[in-house]
Amino acid sequence: QVQLVESGGGLVQAGGSLRLSCVVSGRSFSSYAMGWFRQAPGKEREFVACITLTGVGTYYTTSVKGRFTISRDNAKSTLYLEMNSLKPEDTAVYYCAAEIGGLPRMTRDEYDYWGQGTQVTVSS
Numbered sequence: 001q002v003q004l005v006e007s008g009g010g011l012v013q014a015g016g017s018l019r020l021s022c023v024v025s026g027r028s029f030s031s032y033a034m035g036w037f038r039q040a041p042g043k044e045r046e047f048v049a050c051i052t053l054t055g056v057g058t059y060y061t062t063s064v065k066g067r068f069t070i071s072r073d074n075a076k077s078t079l080y081l082e083m084n085s086l087k088p089e090d091t092a093v094y095y096c097a098a099e100i101g102g103l104p105r106m107t108r109d110e111y112d113y114w115g116q117g118t119q120v121t122v123s124s
Contacts, residue, residue: 009118022096029077038092050104
C-alpha cells in the first residue's frame, strides 16, 4: 500500500513563502514520477507542477513559473514544493500525487496515488 502524506501548509501573507513536503511510503519512491496539484473552493483540482524520476526534468503551470520550485529527495522518499512570492489566488488545498509509470503528467486522472492534502491560505 502506497501512502503519501503532505505537510507544510499554513497561513501566510501575500509575498511570503512556504515549503510543502510529501513523504511517500510503501514502495520505491524513485520509481514514481511525482506531481503537485491544488484545489480552491468551488474549483476543479488543477495541475501545479511535476517532476521526473531523477528530478532533472520539471514542469510548471504558467501561473506559478518563476515563483514555485518542485524538487525531490529520493533518499528521503520526499517530494517538495517551494512556494515564493505567494498571492491570494494561490490559496487552495495542495495535493501530492504519484504516477507509477514513471512519466511526469499534467493531468490528474493519470496519477495513481494521492495524499490527503494540506491547506495553503494566502492573505492579502
